[in-house]
Amino acid sequence: MEDLKRNPHLVKTVNFEPFLDGSNKQAVADALLSSFKNEGFVYLVNHGLPQEKIDTMFEMSKAFFEMPHAKKMQAPHPASGAHHRGYSAPGSEKIIRYDDNEKESDPTIGRGGARETFDVGSENDEGMPNIWLPEETLPGFKRTCVEFFSDCFEVEKNVLRALAVGFRLPEDYFVRMHTKPDNQLRLAHYPSVATKPLLNDEISRIDAHSDFGSITLLFQDDVGGLEVQDLVSGVFEPVLPVPGSILINAGDFLMRWSNDTIQSTKHRVQAPPSIKTDITPDRYSIPYFCCPDFDTVVDCIPGTWSVENPKKYEPQSVGAYILARLAAAY
Template structure:
């Protein structure tokens, strides 16, 4: 008998979903329905047995740490441009100040004058993108870093091969770069959401053909717990993600908090779950679904229970992997009783608008 594909920890309302019954086909519709239900409820899920090889994810975390351990002047050899419209390269702590739907210049300036976001990041996109070309360290600095990022990001024709479900989990991780596995899992997640929405299983594939994904390496340096508690500084402020879905790899430190959609301003911890991948919906998927799916505000604060005797919080690393496309409200999400809430919009147009307010 198949095991139930869901459980909930006492610490969180976010569903912990066993994705294996979807991958092997034994409980596809059940997993799809549960995933959609959690996306409707809180916009986040934990996925276990997702097929992503732990050792390859850890290798990327190790290389991320090597990068952020470099001297500041070395990291600044790959500088993020002043404008958010070219979202590539390295940003030092305090450069980016995440904003939630601020577009007026005066409002943005007032927001940026508040407590800085004490994090540093490195942004990677599609190699050869004429609009947002990648910005790399010189080749002789941290050899292998560029290729590792591209291997993590890269999308190949293997995305659309019909892998056997057990091969995806047991064989594929040792044969291809992690990025190809990420992208294959992305399509499986989108397939599950399509089934949950009573759409053809491959409905979303047509909108995710081009490799317009975003890889972020994030490092939150150690800061005093008191400065976080008094909002003198922030890790990363409350915000929603821009694209369709985000795959979030996080270390074992914690600090991620998700806002209660039914009680704005109240946040609940979303601590690391062993071997789980966090998946959350972004603004474009919320628009796509005509607000059936939630794009939930979240933030990073002090990890609970891990403050050192000297009052300092531990440093934290995470790797978000985002996906986005052109969207309009999906068939079946609107009718005479539930009108369309959004006009069609280019994903690039929307994302550039959001990024401009962050830098």
């Protein structure tokens, strides 16, 4: 289709408007599924989320991270990784490589990376309540986060509808298992850092990893540094920011749900490819991690397995899988 264009840095760009307005749903759905099968990533433009809302969330994120450490610690992330809410200082989180086929994590991988984060979930999640700053510390912060969380949930549902159409399934196939939402909005700040040790892999902004939910929506500034592994060569290639887009990738749970039809691709954050200064500037990003409802047990998607290509995975409880992965990260 004309709206599918490969950029020179691996990831395709798909215009989502024909799906949203109903003018060419199948073509958009096929392009989306093709990207998830072959690269695991796709840039979505005309996705329906107004740019001014994205800009406001970035402005509030920057205001939060510019506060003194003591103020940020008014909403601290608990010591337990299973309660993934609130502020985490640089180095708090480990990046664990996990292989569903091997059923275990790699204990040799654990660098947290030079970044700080703030995690937000659904306000209706009684099992994992949000941890907020006092309103007077940063007025409007909670409201902005809650509204953006809701906006991202609407984008998520539209992407999942398109994915179902790509699989020739009922349009609500995935949406009806993503209703809670058991999702996580993360504000991330990578402080400025010396470029040389970053280039020499002596330090990392974030090590190579895959996400572990169904899909992730990533909003990023224009600094760059994100790299995605080419599934053919194994080489990590720079993925430059595309203005006005959301970068979407498939997670480990969607890969196993699809019987490995879809790829959950490793990615990392290094120095921007065009950096020519001794100091790599601050980078801000906002990922929205999407998970099926925790009380759901899922089996391989119809059409992804057969006698010749049997199921690789047993039915899996979503909550047990995700909480185990979260606990391993802290």
